[in-house]
Amino acid sequence: MVTTKTVWNHSMPNLRAHARLIRLEATSPMSGGILYFLGGYFVRFVRTLLLLSIWRAVFAQAGDGTASLDEVLRYTLVAAILWQQVDVQTTASVTFWEGTASSRFLRPLSVFGQYISETIGRWVPGLIFLSIPLALLSPVLGVDIMPTSSTTLFLFMVSLLIGILSGFAMDFILTGYIMVYLGNANYIASQIRAAFTMLLSGALIPLHLLPFGIGQALQWLPFATMASAPLSLYVGIAEDVGRMLLLQVSWCILLWLAAVYVWKKNRQRLVVLGG
Amino acid sequence: MVARRIIGLWSVYGRMDVMWLLKDFNNFALYTVTDAAINVASVAGIWLIAARFNGIGGMGIYQVLFMLGYSLMVNGLISTFFSFNVYFISRIIGRGQMDHVLIMPQPVWVTLLTEGFTPVSGSGVLLSGIGVTTFALSRIDNLVSVPFVIALVGCIGLSVIISLSFSFMWGSLAFYSPVGAEEVCTSAGSLSWLSGFPLNGLESVSKYVMLSVLPIGLYAWFPSMALMGLSSSLNIALLAFIALAYLSLVLFFFTRGLKHYVKNGSYRYLDRGHRR
Numbered sequence: 001m002v003t004t005k006t007v008w009n010h011s012m013p014n015l016r017a018h019a020r021l022i023r024l025e026a027t028s029p030m031s032g033g034i035l036y037f038l039g040g041y042f043v044r045f046v047r048t049l050l051l052l053s054i055w056r057a058v059f060a061q062a063g064d065g066t067a068s069l070d071e072v073l074r075y076t077l078v079a080a081i082l083w084q085q086v087d088v089q090t091t092a093s094v095t096f097w098e099g100t101a102s103s104r105f106l107r108p109l110s111v112f113g114q115y116i117s118e119t120i121g122r123w124v125p126g127l128i129f130l131s132i133p134l135a136l137l138s139p140v141l142g143v144d145i146m147p148t149s150s151t152t153l154f155l156f157m158v159s160l161l162i163g164i165l166s167g168f169a170m171d172f173i174l175t176g177y178i179m180v181y182l183g184n185a186n187y188i189a190s191q192i193r194a195a196f197t198m199l200l201s202g203a204l205i206p207l208h209l210l211p212f213g214i215g216q217a218l219q220w221l222p223f224a225t226m227a228s229a230p231l232s233l234y235v236g237i238a239e240d241v242g243r244m245l246l247l248q249v250s251w252c253i254l255l256w257l258a259a260v261y262v263w264k265k266n267r268q269r270l271v272v273l274g275g
Numbered sequence: 276m277v278a279r280r281i282i283g284l285w286s287v288y289g290r291m292d293v294m295w296l297l298k299d300f301n302n303f304a305l306y307t308v309t310d311a312a313i314n315v316a317s318v319a320g321i322w323l324i325a326a327r328f329n330g331i332g333g334m335g336i337y338q339v340l341f342m343l344g345y346s347l348m349v350n351g352l353i354s355t356f357f358s359f360n361v362y363f364i365s366r367i368i369g370r371g372q373m374d375h376v377l378i379m380p381q382p383v384w385v386t387l388l389t390e391g392f393t394p395v396s397g398s399g400v401l402l403s404g405i406g407v408t409t410f411a412l413s414r415i416d417n418l419v420s421v422p423f424v425i426a427l428v429g430c431i432g433l434s435v436i437i438s439l440s441f442s443f444m445w446g447s448l449a450f451y452s453p454v455g456a457e458e459v460c461t462s463a464g465s466l467s468w469l470s471g472f473p474l475n476g477l478e479s480v481s482k483y484v485m486l487s488v489l490p491i492g493l494y495a496w497f498p499s500m501a502l503m504g505l506s507s508s509l510n511i512a513l514l515a516f517i518a519l520a521y522l523s524l525v526l527f528f529f530t531r532g533l534k535h536y537v538k539n540g541s542y543r544y545l546d547r548g549h550r551r
Contacts, residue, residue: 039459039461043465043468047468050472050474053478058324058332192312192313192316199319204320205320205324210323210327214323
C-alpha cells in the first residue's frame with residue numbers, strides 16, 4: 001500500500017541529492033579566487049549605477065509620456081537585483097563546452113533537474129554579494145523599490161516564477177540545438193544568446209521604451225515573458241495583467257514541450273567535446 | 276631593427292591567422308561573426324535609448340553613435356592586436372606561461388606586442404566599429420577634417436594604452452598569487468564592456484572615479500566628447516597625460532612583478548603536468 005510516508009521516503013534521496021547539488025554549486029564559484037569571484041559582481045554593480053545615471057540624464061533632457069522616471073529607475077534596479085532570475089542561464093552550455101556534461105547523463109537523476117538545481121545553487125553567491133547589497137543600497141541610490149501593494153507583490157511573484165520556468169526551458173532548447181549542431185563552439189554561441197536575450201527580454205531596457213515600435217512587437221515573444229512581464233507588473237506599468245499572465249503561461253507550456261522534444265531528439269546525436 | 280622585427284613577427288602571426296581561416300572556414304566565420312555580434316549587441320542598448328529619447332544628456336543620436344563606434348574601435352584594436360590572452364595577461368602569468376615568453380630570444384615587450392596579433396579573426400569588432408563611426412560621422416555636420424582624423428586616431432591609441440595598462444596592472448597581481456589572481460584580468464577587462472555608457476548623468480564624484488582609478492569613461496566617452504567639441508579640446512591633452520601616467524604605473528608594477536617571477540618561477544604545474 002502506498003502511503004504518504006512511502007512516497008516521502010522514495011523522494012527524499014532525490015531531494016537530498018538535489019540539495020547537495022545546490023550546495024556544491026553555491027560554493028564552487030568561490031574556488032576561482034576572490035578577485036575573480038567578486039570582480040564580476042563589481043562590474044554588474046557599476047553597470048547598474050551607469051544605467052540609473054543614463055535614465056536620469058535622458059529624463060532630465062526629454063522626459064517621456066509613457067513612464068515616469070521613478071518607474072523606470074525602479075524597473076532598472078529590480079532588474080539588476082533579480083538579474084539571475086530574469087535572464088536564466090543554466091550551467092548546461094558550460095558543461096558541454098568543458099566536457100563534463102557526460103556525468104549528468106550517468107547519474108540516477110533527471111538531467112533537467114540536475115541543471116536546474118545547479119543553476120539555483122549558482123544564484124546563491126549572486127544573491128549574497130550583489131542582489132541583497134543592491135536592495136539595501138536602494139535608498140542611497142535614490143530608488144524606491146518597495147511594492148505598491150500586497151496584490152502587486154503576489155502577482156509579481158507568480159509572474160516571476162512562470163518567467164523563471166520559461167527561462168529554464170528556453171535555455172534547454174537553445175543548448176539542445178547548439179550542442180549538436182555547433183559542437184565545441186556551443187559556449188560562444190551561448191554568449192551570443194545571452195547578449196541578445198538580455199536586449200530582447202527587457203532585462204536591460206523596459207520594452208515600452210524601445211523606439212520604432214520594437215517593444216510592442218517584442219512583448220508577444222517568449223523572451224518578454226521572462227523579464228519584461230514580471231518587472232512591468234512590479235513597477236505597475238503592465239497594461240493588461242490578465243492577458244500578460246495568460247501569455248506567460250502559454251509560452252511556458254509551449255517552451256517546456258519544445259525543450260523536452262529537442263532533448264529527446266538530440267540526446268542520441270550528442271557528442272561531448274571539450275575537456 | 277626592432278621595428279623590422281616587430282613587423283616581421285606580425286607578418287608571421289598574420290599568416291598563421293589566415294591559415295586558420297583557410298583550414299576551418301566554418302569555425303572562423305562563427306568566431307568572427309560572434310565576436311562582432313556580441314560587441315554590437317553590447318552597444319545596441321545605449322543606441323536604442325538614444326534613438327528613443329533623441330540623444331542622451333546633451334549628446335545627439337549620432338553623437339552617441341559616434342561614441343559607440345569609438346568604443347567598438349578601441350575594443351576591436353585590442354582584439355586584433357592582443358588576442359590569445361595577451362590582454363588577459365593574468366592568465367598567461369598565472370598559468371606559468373611567462374616561461375614561454377622569457378625563453379624567446381627577444382625582449383618581453385616585443386613578444387607581448389606581437390604574439391596576440393590576429394588581423395583576420397580578431398578584426399570583426401574593429402570593422403564594425405569603423406562602419407558605425409563612419410556612418411555616425413556622415414550624419415554629423417562640419418566635424419570631419421584632417422586634424423580631426425589625426426586627433427581621432429591619436430585618441431583611440433591613447434584609449435587602447437589606458438585599457439591595456441589597466442588590465443596589465445591588475446594582471447601583475449598574478450606574479451605574486453598565480454592561482455588567486457589568474458582570472459583577475461577577466462574582471463578588469465570586462466569593464467571595457469561598459470565603455471559605451473555615456474557618463475553625462477553621473478554626479479561628480481562617480482564621474483571622477485570613472486575617469487581615473489576606474490577608467491571606464493576614458494575608453495570612449497571622455498575622448499568622444501572632446502573630439503565632437505562637446506567638451507574642451509584640452510581634454511585630449513589630459514587624456515594623453517592620464518595615458519602616460521597609466522603607462523608609467525604599469526611599467527613599474529609589471530617589471531617588479533616580472534623580477535619576482537624570474538626569481539621564484541611559477542608553482543602552478545606538478546611534475547606530471549597537472550595544474551594545481
